[in-house]
Amino acid sequence: MPGSVSHRENMLWIFLKKLECWDSRPVDTPMDPNTILSPDQGEPLADPGRYRRLIGRLNYLTVTRPDISFATSILSQFLDSPCDSHWDAAVRVLRYIKGAPRKGLLYEDKGHNQIVGYTDADWAGSPSDRRSTSGYCVFIGGNLISWKSKKQNVVARSSAEAKYRAMALATCELIWLKQLVKELKFCEPSKMELVCDNQAALHIASNPVFHERTKHIEIDCHFIREKLQSGEIVTAFVNSNDQLADIFTKALQGPRIQYICNKLGAYDLYAPT
Numbered sequence: 343m344p345g346s347v348s349h350r351e352n353m354l355w356i357f358l359k360k361l362e363c364w365d366s367r368p369v370d371t372p373m374d375p376n377t378i379l380s381p382d383q384g385e386p387l388a389d390p391g392r393y394r395r396l397i398g399r400l401n402y403l404t405v406t407r408p409d410i411s412f413a414t415s416i417l418s419q420f421l422d423s424p425c426d427s428h429w430d431a432a433v434r435v436l437r438y439i440k441g442a443p444r445k446g447l448l449y450e451d452k453g454h455n456q457i458v459g460y461t462d463a464d465w466a467g468s469p470s471d472r473r474s475t476s477g478y479c480v481f482i483g484g485n486l487i488s489w490k491s492k493k494q495n496v497v498a499r500s501s502a503e504a505k506y507r508a509m510a511l512a513t514c515e516l517i518w519l520k521q522l523v524k525e526l527k528f529c530e531p532s533k534m535e536l537v538c539d540n541q542a543a544l545h546i547a548s549n550p551v552f553h554e555r556t557k558h559i560e561i562d563c564h565f566i567r568e569k570l571q572s573g574e575i576v577t578a579f580v581n582s583n584d585q586l587a588d589i590f591t592k593a594l595q596g597p598r599i600q601y602i603c604n605k606l607g608a609y610d611l612y613a614p615t
Contacts, residue, residue: 368441369434370596372413377431377593379416380470384425393424396432403439406446408479408489409603410435412590415475415491445603446611452484455529457519460537460580461512462587463494463504473497474504477590478512479606480519483529486606488515491590502542506566508587509538509547513566516575537578539585544577 387393400414413435420428461478468475473496479489492511498504516534523529538544547566569575588594589602603609 366433366437366440369437370441371593371599372410372435372438373416373431373593374434375593375595378469379420379428379431381420381423382425384427387424387426387429390421390424393429393432394421396429396436397421400432400435407439407608408447408486408606409445409589409599409608410439411489411491412475412477412592413438415493419493442610444610444612445608447486448607448609448611449485450607455483455523455531457482457516457523457531457534458537459512459516459534460585460587461505461508462539462585462591463498463501463508464591465498465501465504467592468493471497474507475591476504476508476511477587478508478515479587479590480512480515482519482523486608488519489590490515500542502540502546505538505540505543506546508591509536509543510565512536513569513575517569520574533573534575535578536575537580537585539580539582541579544579547577 397414397417400410401418404411404414413431417428417432417435457480459478459480461476463477464475466472466474474494475491476494477489477491480487490511494504494507496507498507513536516536520531520534523531547570566575570577582588586602586605589599589606594602
């Protein structure tokens with residue numbers, strides 16, 4: 343391999359060779375949108391530890407590769423009893439990384455320090471228990487700082503409820519980041535913006551009246567509304583096509599992944615300018 347290749351890329355090639363994926367064909371998505379994974383799907387692996395070590399390495403890579411966060415989150419749910427279908431899905435993530443091993447986050451001075459969080463949820467996306475997946479990403483000064491893909495702890499009874507729970511998760515992250523940048527004396531944050539693509543969830547956040555359908559998420563409602571009333575956070579609506587947290591809640595097609603990665607600031611760091 344040429345000497346100009348980064349250390350991280352060198353390690354990737356060594357890893358692929360160790361897993362006998364050296365000659366595998368790259369793919370443009372970390373997870374096939376048509377693939378449905380569930381527990382006990384296929385033959386149990388003879389060496390579960392091999393799968394667990396692979397997922398551990400993929401979790402490490404999510405520190406600089408937000409585009410594999412959702413796939414890695416899904417695959418982490420099968421650590422107890424991994425099967426061959428789960429292993430194949432994990433190898434697909436490696437094939438995706440092999441297609442763009444030099445991708446990373448590029449940080450630039452964009453002339454402002456605004457904190458903006460995008461939040462989304464895939465309602466009832468888990469086929470085994472119908473729980474939803476929350477996802478968010480937070481920008482400071484137009485640069486991606488924090489992101490998460492996480493399966494919700496309870497079953498949501500509507501899309502609005504699933505997305506409202508995701509809003510509460512993102513709000514916690516915004517508040518923590520605001521405190522962090524103040525302690526670091528990085529800047530004095532102005533009003534933080536929480537962006538969502540669900541009008542019903544935004545209406546619940548701004549409506550002071552609790553209806554029957556919102557009593558079961560009352561704590562989240564109070565938490566978000568308190569931050570809105572204090573002026574710490576303002577909410578904004580975004581079209582689903584421009585929802586950047588989409589990549590953290592579901593498997594997407596290649597062009598959609600590329601579009602969102604460009605918006606997140608995830609580029610091939612060695613591409614000629």
